[in-house]
Amino acid sequence: MSTNTNAIETERLSKRYGRRTALDDCTVAIPTGHVVGLVGANGAGKSTLLQLAVGLLEPTDGTITVLGGRPGAGPAQLARVGFLAQDAPVYGNLTVGDHLQLGERLNPGWDRALARRRIERFGLDPRQRAGRLSGGQRSQLALTIAIGKRPELLLLDEPVASLDPLARREFLADLMQLAAEHQPTVVLSSHLLSDVERVCDHVVVLAGGRVRVAGDVDDLLASHKVLTGARTVSTALPPGQTAISASHTDRQTTLLIRTAGPVHDPRWQVSDVGLEELVLAYMSADVPARSLAAVGP
Amino acid sequence: MEFGVIEFRIDTHSGVAPYRQIVQQVRQALRLGLLEEGDQLPTVKEVVAQVAINPNTVLKAYRELEHEGLAAGRPGLGTFVTRSLADGSLGAHKALAAELGRWLQKARRAGLDDDSIAALFERTFRASMNEDVA
């Protein structure tokens, strides 16, 4: 399932549009063999990172390597990466069948049987114009094209943002089945944390164009704790522990910390942290991104 | 062969890691006798298609069950239940349930409403878990 190359590796990657900075000095390594959640607020740079990875955008500074190659460098590199753009664009005046033809003619590794099966499963009529499909059907069609080329890496830009809850659930269930069957590395961006928690086993948190934290979900959950104590307790932490966020009431202090080992200080009540809480803490954390980016097991 | 001996539910707002939820639900089913020795657990593909979760999560849950000696994977066939929890726990279950019932009556007599009882239980439960960990 996994090889030694990273799916995506960036080194001081920056992307600016005119004076607006979308990605700022990002260094991150996303391993293969996972379903990776790229989370962050709107405008955090998720879409920019994905488009850089598929070669739709060029970096302003720094480098990005995808499956060991330069994004979009040639047909071979393009064939290895599947991409589902935000809002799942399709050609409105071409039929569903035309789109399958498109996939087949533009991709040497096209899996016709897989594509046909998916179209049938979702009840899509090959003669129907893509412009008449519902949002969920359009997403399934676009995903079918992205998957039909049998990529090693599948990049999905906000795939469920525009879907109703039922279509969203179906989409994710189908995606997970695909991950179980064909085992591509999947990177999906989303601002819906509950979805990410469900389907992702690795997360990258972006905020303000920077990588705040990245790692395996289990490692992250194991290495973070919530400490609750009286307001009077000093928030100075021993070495090996870093506060990510702190909140206070008149009586109580709550800290979310990253820690290498167990917390022994008896003045704190220690509890586990959920992924959502952890991600939110990093998204709003006002700490230098660089010191947080690397979290090991 | 009939699929779906057991159906999992994943609640992403519970704060419990999804793989833990699966492990707990299998244990619960074993305790209640819904699963018996020799039953096949749903395949990874079936689970992810049903509840839309990461396949690695299901694998991890099944590994945990194997580690606990409750299930065993047979290559190419699937994962099967190897031990039941029903018999052993049922008797203790009864006694404990009776004890808890008596405790609940006491709590109500002391003037606690349902929410307070739940909060008290939760707090005590967590405190005892923390003691175990420390």
Added chain:
Amino acid sequence: MTWLAWRQFRAQAALTAALAVGVVVVLVMTRHDLSTSISPGAPTGIYKLLRLLGTGLIGVPAFVGAFWGAPLIARELETGTHRLAWTQSVTRGTWLRTKLAVVGAVTVVLTAAFSLVFTWWSIPYDNIDGRIGTANFGQRGIAPIGYACFALALGALLGLVLRRTIPAMVATLVGFFVVRYLVQTLVRPHLLPAETVTRSLDALLGAPGRSSAASGGWILSRSTVGPTGARVNGIDQALARACKLTRADGPSQIAACARRAGFHEIVKLQPADHFWPLQAVETALFLGFAAALVGACFWWIRHRAA
């Protein structure tokens, strides 16, 4: 990729081809009648209409640029489908090359067919009016092919840069006509060395006479010179002084006076037999423009577009 490019374009191509075939059929059917019934002077009836239709040929390249060139990339950028197309196993260079090749081939075939048939249809008129002059030149021969290729490339580039279909269409129309006009007025006269001809004032003064060397040519400038070789501005007064003409004298007398007194006209022109060489050079010029614009498209799509 050719399949996709054609699949996206075939409906428009078919519609336009049907229109073009209709026009060509009408031209072919009326040609015989035209060549036998034509008389010097203004065309009449249906021929007037047909000639107007042919004049519409001036708009064909503009149509190609605005309706085929501008949306070629702009529509994809507008609807986001470029993100679908550019992430298949085909580089965007190949994608652009194929799209331009397919639409370009149809453009060349259609424009060539339409233009050459109209050139042939117009021969009876052109024998009288000449075809190298400014209005007719751009509607005959092979030049419209160059114009259409240029318009297509201009539309594609503007669509790629502006990223919106409607503004790209408008900009293409404006840009195309500005360039066409500037080339026609400032460049074309100098594409081939002009000839200078000295001739009698017969034509100028409206006297009947032998057709001069300038007949059918494209006159770029003309000036009247006196016996000394100096430029004459008020020719009527100058002649009146030279020959003591009276009000009763007609054009023939005046012309005879001009000949006697040594007045003549110096004409700079592109002669009629420069038509095809001039067509070739102008076509090459516009194909050159088109090539440069296509090059800019490739540069832009690799470095700037996303």
